[in-house]
Amino acid sequence: MAAGLRLLGFAWLMHVKMMSRSAFDGLLAILWPLFFATVAFFMFRTGHGHSALGPIGLAAAVMGIWTATSVPASSALQRERWFGTLELLVVAPSNFALILLPITIAASTIGLYCVAGTLLWSRFLFGIHLTVVHPLFFALGLFASVVTIGSLGFLMAVSFVRSRRAWSIGAVLEYPIWLVCGFLVPVSLLPAWVRPISWALGPTWGMRAIREAAYGGAPLVPLLVCLALAGVYLALGVVMLRFFLDAARKHATLSLA
Amino acid sequence: MKSLRIFFLGGLMSYRALFSFMSPAVFIPTLIVTPIFQILLFAYIGRAANARSDEFYVVGNAMQYAAVPCLFAMTQTIAGERFQQTLGYILVSPAGRLPLFLGRSLPVILNGFFVAGFSLIVGGLLLGVTFPVSSLLPLALVVLVASLSCTGLGLINAGLGLRIRETSVLSNILVGILLIFCGANVAISSLPHWMAQISSWLPLTHAIEAARTVADGSSLTSVQGLIGRELGVGVLYAVAGLAIIRFFETQSRRHASLGIA
Numbered sequence: 001m002a003a004g005l006r007l008l009g010f011a012w013l014m015h016v017k018m019m020s021r022s023a024f025d026g027l028l029a030i031l032w033p034l035f036f037a038t039v040a041f042f043m044f045r046t047g048h049g050h051s052a053l054g055p056i057g058l059a060a061a062v063m064g065i066w067t068a069t070s071v072p073a074s075s076a077l078q079r080e081r082w083f084g085t086l087e088l089l090v091v092a093p094s095n096f097a098l099i100l101l102p103i104t105i106a107a108s109t110i111g112l113y114c115v116a117g118t119l120l121w122s123r124f125l126f127g128i129h130l131t132v133v134h135p136l137f138f139a140l141g142l143f144a145s146v147v148t149i150g151s152l153g154f155l156m157a158v159s160f161v162r163s164r165r166a167w168s169i170g171a172v173l174e175y176p177i178w179l180v181c182g183f184l185v186p187v188s189l190l191p192a193w194v195r196p197i198s199w200a201l202g203p204t205w206g207m208r209a210i211r212e213a214a215y216g217g218a219p220l221v222p223l224l225v226c227l228a229l230a231g232v233y234l235a236l237g238v239v240m241l242r243f244f245l246d247a248a249r250k251h252a253t254l255s256l257a
Numbered sequence: 258m259k260s261l262r263i264f265f266l267g268g269l270m271s272y273r274a275l276f277s278f279m280s281p282a283v284f285i286p287t288l289i290v291t292p293i294f295q296i297l298l299f300a301y302i303g304r305a306a307n308a309r310s311d312e313f314y315v316v317g318n319a320m321q322y323a324a325v326p327c328l329f330a331m332t333q334t335i336a337g338e339r340f341q342q343t344l345g346y347i348l349v350s351p352a353g354r355l356p357l358f359l360g361r362s363l364p365v366i367l368n369g370f371f372v373a374g375f376s377l378i379v380g381g382l383l384l385g386v387t388f389p390v391s392s393l394l395p396l397a398l399v400v401l402v403a404s405l406s407c408t409g410l411g412l413i414n415a416g417l418g419l420r421i422r423e424t425s426v427l428s429n430i431l432v433g434i435l436l437i438f439c440g441a442n443v444a445i446s447s448l449p450h451w452m453a454q455i456s457s458w459l460p461l462t463h464a465i466e467a468a469r470t471v472a473d474g475s476s477l478t479s480v481q482g483l484i485g486r487e488l489g490v491g492v493l494y495a496v497a498g499l500a501i502i503r504f505f506e507t508q509s510r511r512h513a514s515l516g517i518a
Contacts (some may be wrong), residue, residue: 023423029432035433040302042443047306165282172286175294187303 007098015106019072029068030107030117031112034058039120040184041126050244057122058130059183059214062207064114065149066177072107073153074170076100077161087254090245091251097154097238108146115142126181133216141210141219144226148202151233158237161244162253183207260356268360268473274331274363275337288372292322299442309444311384316472317441319376320400320465323369324435328428330368334361335348335502336418344419346517347508358415358502362408362495370402370492372396386398390474395477396468400482403464406491410460411499417431419505460494463487 020024037060044052072079075184077100081164122128134140140226156173160166179185181203187195193209198204212219248254278284311349325494336360337345347357381388381496388396414431418424436442438452441463445453456462477484510513 021425030425031430032433035436038437039308039442042437042447043299043302043308044306046443046447047303052306105502163282167285168283172290172294175298177292179294179298179301185305189301189305190375199471235453 004095004098007094007156009101011102012106012109015103016043016109019097019106019110021229023190025068025072025107026110026113029064029072030114033064033067034118034121036178037121038125041122041128045126053122053126054130055211056184057119057126057128058211059207060120060122061115061241062145062180062203063183064118065108065111065145066181066203067102067103067174068111068114069149069153069154070174070177071167071170072110073104073150074151074173075162075167076103076107076154076157078116078164078166090248097241100151100157101154101237104157105147105150106151107153111149112142114148125164130214132214134219136215137213137219137223138210140223141206141213141226144209144223144230145203145206148206148226148230148233151237153200153228155189155233155237155240158241160243161241161248177201179202181207200229200257202226202233205229207236212213216220260353262450263352264356264360265363268363271334271338271361272311272330272364273302274383275334277337278326278334280328284436288326288368292325292376293321293379293383295322296376299382300380300384303442305387311388311471312381312472314383314442315380316379316468316496317465318497319373319380319440320468321441322412322460323373323400323404323435325409326369326372327365327369327407328363328431329425331362331408332415332418332424332428334365334485335412335415336424339419339515348510348515350411352505353500358412359495362412365408365411366401366404368377369383369407370401372406373400392471392474395471395480398477399464399468399471399480399484399487400489401486402491403442403461404463406460406487406494409491409494409498412495414498415507416501416505418500419502419509425455435459437502438462457486458490459472460490463490 034130037057039193040056041053042058044056077086080089083161090096092099119130123130156170160169163169180187180190180198181200181201187198187204192200205222209219209226210220211217245254273279278287295446299318300311303309303311303314338347357444377396377400380386410431413441414424414428415426421427438448438459440448440456440458441461445456445462445466448456463483464487467480467487470480470483
């Protein structure tokens with residue numbers, strides 16, 4: 001148990017350091033949601049005036065956690081293939097899930113840079129002041145969002161293990177998650193058949209918890225649902241990973257060469 | 258004759274060889290599905306913000322998405338030579354630079370036209386936006402001009418790609434700048450004055466305005482000024498792009514830095 005936690009911690013730290021220095025995973029992950037946040041600010045200012053911008057700034061900030069995760073997480077295994085380290089990691093005595101999970105959690109952690117960047121951007125360029133009513137729950141909401149998005153990224157990484165172009169699947173999922181999870185658009189505005197999909201996604205509940213914490217609602221329930229969904233994604237990912245690794249060993253297809 | 262061969266055949270071969278998005282596993286998610294979701298995202302944000310009609314976002318985002326294939330493809334088909342370590346062979350060849358590099362832009366323009374046109378049609382169908390039949394041909398022309406001017410910006414990006422390592426980051430940043438400035442989701446009149454000033458010098462701005470005008474049923478002649486300005490901006494960027502490519506070629510010969518990636 002202690003060895004597993006130690007591996008998780010060190011691998012997470014190592015990947016955060018590496019991604020922070022990458023122009024694509026670090027710099028672009030911070031800048032990309034800022035473009036969308038800026039457009040959203042202008043759109044809402046046109047429609048509802050300046051008073052509507054507070055929740056939009058917060059939502060645009062949390063969107064960045066998903067941006068930072070979707071492509072790096074979905075292509076995590078492919079990247080190890082390119083580096084030539086996938087086989088070494090798979091045959092290592094440690095459970096492979098403990099090696100893969102820190103990569104996706106590190107990617108979602110990079111999203112915290114984006115949260116900070118977007119909040120500063122909205123504060124200094126658009127004059128949006130964010131006053132948090134429950135700071136502790138706000139911090140817990142951010143933590144839960146990072147964990148649930150990282151876990152969703154873990155499930156994606158495992159699901160796309162057989163694809164050489166996994167990054168493109170991650171890229172295509174960026175906008176749908178922004179849309180379905182109710183970051184900028186209330187879920188009630190979407191077609192009725194979309195709502196169950198929204199409820200099954202952790203970021204929906206993470207965003208709800210952060211919003212409730214910031215504006216004085218009841219953040220506990222969404223926070224717990226968010227963490228529970230992270231557990232579901234992890235459990236599913238671990239089971240699928242075992243299945244895929246067994247199949248890859250049996251058919252000698254791990255490298256996809 | 259040789260220049261024509263280089264322009265058409267060489268351009269097509271380079272495009273097929275170097276533009277990595279041509280694989281269906283990448284092309285379909287990134288250039289077919291993603292623009293549709295971008296349209297849906299902004300149309301729903303527009304509804305939530307009570308800002309503009311769905312048509313505004315369908316036209317704006319379909320046209321804006323032409324920037325993605327044009328910027329990425331143009332960069333990959335020229336700067337990609339450096340990553341494939343074939344740039345040296347290309348540059349020591351006696352082939353004229355104009356047909357060599359401009360030929361690569363022709364498939365890029367056509368692809369940009371296809372992506373924007375497809376997004377316009379499917380995005381419109383999904384959101385129930387209809388265009389008058391009389392506006393279809395003028396719309397197609399405007400989309401083609403938009404793709405051409407984006408490819409001009411792509412040539413600048415490609416030139417910078419001969420020196421800058423992170424070409425995909427640069428392309429994404431340019432796409433993001435266009436998203437804010439070119440009026441795809443926010444009318445130019447709603448932008449601060451200094452932003453509106455910049456937007457008139459960017460590709461897509463005039464084309465999006467022209468597309469919205471013809472989509473509302475106006476004739477092509479009523480937007481000929483906008484189309485002319487969009488073409489002018491595109492040609493300006495293309496000339497600048499070719500000059501940058503030439504400059505970095507000369508620099509790389511002088512400093513023996515050609516293959517440094």
